[in-house]
Amino acid sequence: MKNIRNFCIIAHIDHGKSTLADRLLSFTGTTTAREEQAQLLDNMDLERERGITIKSHAIQMDYTFEGEKYVLNLIDTPGHVDFSYEVSRSIAACEGALLIVDAAQSIQAQTISNLYLALENDLEIIPVLNKVDLPGANPEEVTDDIVGLLGCSPNEVIHASGKTGFGVEDILKAIIEKVPAPKGDVNAPLQALIFDSVYNSYRGIETYFRVLNGEIKKGERVKFMATGKEYNADEVGTLKLTQVPKQSIKAGDVGYLITGVKTASEIKVGDTITDAVNPTQNSIDGFEDVKPMVFAGIYPVDNDDYEELRNSMEKLKLNDASLVFIPESSAALGFGFRCGFLGMLHLEIIQERLEREFDMTVITTVPNVSYHAFTNKHPNTVLLVNNPSDLPEPSKLNRVEEPFIKATIITKSDFVGPVMNLCIEKRGQITNQTYLTPERVELTFDMPLAEIVFDFYDRLKTVSKGYASFDYHPIGLKESKLVKVDILLNGQSVDALSALIHADNAYNIGKKMCEKLRQLIPRQQFDIPIQAAIGAKVISRETVKALRKDVTAKCYGGDISRKRKLLEKQKKGKKRMRQVGNVEIPQEAFMAVLKLND
Incomplete structure (x- = not known):
């Protein structure tokens, strides 16, 4: 056990951690030249296309240092704020962390937030300055920033380049010398923490775990403590590029377990695995419970696919424990699920994964956040409002009380004005402004969560020319003047398009929504009025004009009254059609509401 090292890589998005992980794998001989490709651990098509890490990936490397053989378990983690739950789980399975900072971009908001997460768990931090070979790199200045953040000495910061492989040997040396070996008792009852799982359609659920005490042997009976269920360990092994079956895995190591379980709800990430015959008395404290930030409805396009969608969501939840969902129904869309996400990117990725991995085409409603409402009759009883129709x-x-967040934005000093204007427009209040260096400013705002749900992140990138990084955490609820804006199509309210909006912005947003829908809803044989209303009061209206057949074409010559008679007849038909007509809403209309400022 003294030769095992468990460590993860944490960094802001796009600071080169997956590329550096590739260099570590090739340097230790874990991958052959034939297997090598860029971002090797990002094995999802979606991750490769977007160039981001969505899932944490565990892999084991063997390395000989000063004549001794070491086993290094690496977990590569995501850098985007929406996937910080993945990071918290990886940190729970490790003793050390490589903190990677881009030499050209310096410290960003997510770097700081992930660092605090690692320090809370008493991890040994190894600072690495990546991309030192770039022409725009500024190693001296960024090293000073890291020293200021960590309080280490400048020669402890390892200079490296994921692209060229420079500094990889120093990183491996630091991991072996600084990261503590795992503590644990091989002879104690089995105690293993589940930090991830994935669904395999042939073999059932594959569970990834870290053994804290005892050992897990192939063929023995194991028990999952949260559900109390017992299974046979059909196969255990370690995670190289492919799975390597072993006879047993001992304390301190990371591995996978296949029990043949097919039911998704029986495996919970954060649960403890123990021996069924000689169980441990204490379950391991898992990670914090996930708090969804953004809620949206996901509905199947065809209502007959509801059960299939439920199965797909359960399988996806195995692989992404931060997804939360409960069944709900909508008058416009039928049966579906109310889902909780950690952010807008998370919502987008889940929708994309449902389509790619499970062939489910879904409709997503307008995202919103969770509010607390109080009635006159019971002013102290909280009504939870996850959906505008519950108000x-x-x-x-x-x-009504709405959730507020503390937002931390790090940007260049040139962009302080535009960033402040954006935050104030989004009802933010500035609470702090700190110059980290003469060039870089940290701004802290208290803002309503609902305001950052829509297009805040995209607009922040635009006003700062891509030089702003953003991180947030919830700070509680405050009373707000909110109103429910309903969208009426042809006089019928469409519950899936309703939104809770601050009273000051309601008129503008209602007007923009109507204008946007007018462009997207296809023309029918009759006029379609699109109205935005607060209660019974209509605040905006647009009309989609009817497609009109030329009924007077056959009239040549003769009196005007013949034409008038035909037009009157057409008018009556249109009126009757409008009473029975049904308006189909295309999926783009639901998504367009998110992009009102485009």
Whole structure:
């Protein structure tokens, strides 16, 4: 056990951690020249296309240092704020972390947030300055930033380049010398922490775990403590590029387990695996419970696919434990699920994965956040409002409280003005402004979560020319003046397009929504009025004009009254059609509401 090292790689998005992981794998001989490719651990098509890490990936490397053989378990983690739950789980399975900072971009918001997460778990931090070979790199200045953040000495910061492989040997040396070997008792009862799982359609659920005490042997009975279920360990092994079956895995190591379980709900990430015959008394404290930030409805395009969608969501939840969903129904869309996500990118990725991995075409409703409403009758009883349709009528409503966040934005000093304007427009209040260096500023705002759900992140990148990084955490609820804006099509309310909006912005947003829908809803044989309303009061209206057949074409010559008679007849038909007509809403209309400022 003294020769095992468990470590993860943490960094802001796009600071080169996956590329550096590739260099570590090739340097230790874990991959052959034939297997090598860029971002080797990002094995999802979606990750490669977007150039981001979505899932944490565990892999084992063997390395000989000063004549001794070492086993290094590496977990490569995502860098985007929406996947920080993945990072918290990886950190729970490790004793050390490589903190990677881009020499050209310096420290970003997510770097700081991931660092605090690692320090809370008492991980040994090894600072690495990556991309030192870039022409725009500024190693001296960025090293000073890292020293200021960590309080280490400048010669502890390892200079490296994921592209050329420079500094990889120094990193491996630092891991072996600085990261503590795992503590644990091989002879104690089995105690293993599940940090991930994935569904395999041939073999059932594959569980990834880290053994803290005891050992897990092939063929023995194991018990999952949260569900109390017992299974046979059909196969255990370690994670190289492919799975390597072993007879047993001992304390301190990371591995996978296949029990043949097919039911997704029986495996919970964060659960403890123990021996069924000689169980441990204490389950391991898992990671914090995930708090979804953004809620949206996901519905199958065809209502007959509801059960299939449920199965797909359960299998996806195995691989992404931060997805939360409960069944709900909508008058416009039928049966579906109310889902909780960690952010807008998370929502987009889940929708894309459902389509690619499970062939499910889904409709996503307008995302919103969770509010607390209080009625006049029971002013102290909290009503949870996850969906705008749950909000009580204005006459019965006492007050509404909405969730606020503390947003940390790090940007260049040139962009402070535009970033402040954007945050103030989004009802933010500045609480702090710190110059980290003469060039870089950290701004702290208190903002309503609902305001960052839509297009905040994209607009922040635009106003700062891509030089702003953003991180946030919830700080509680505050009372706000919110109203429910309903969208009426042809006089019928479309519940899937309703939104809770601050009273000051309601008119503008209602107007923009109507204009956007007018462009997207296909023309019918009759006029379609599109209205935005607060309660019974209509605040905006647009009309999609009817497609009109030329009924007077056959009239040549004769009196005008013949034409008028035909037009009157057409008018009556259109009126009757409008009463029975049904308006189909295309999927783009639901998504367009998110891009109102485009």
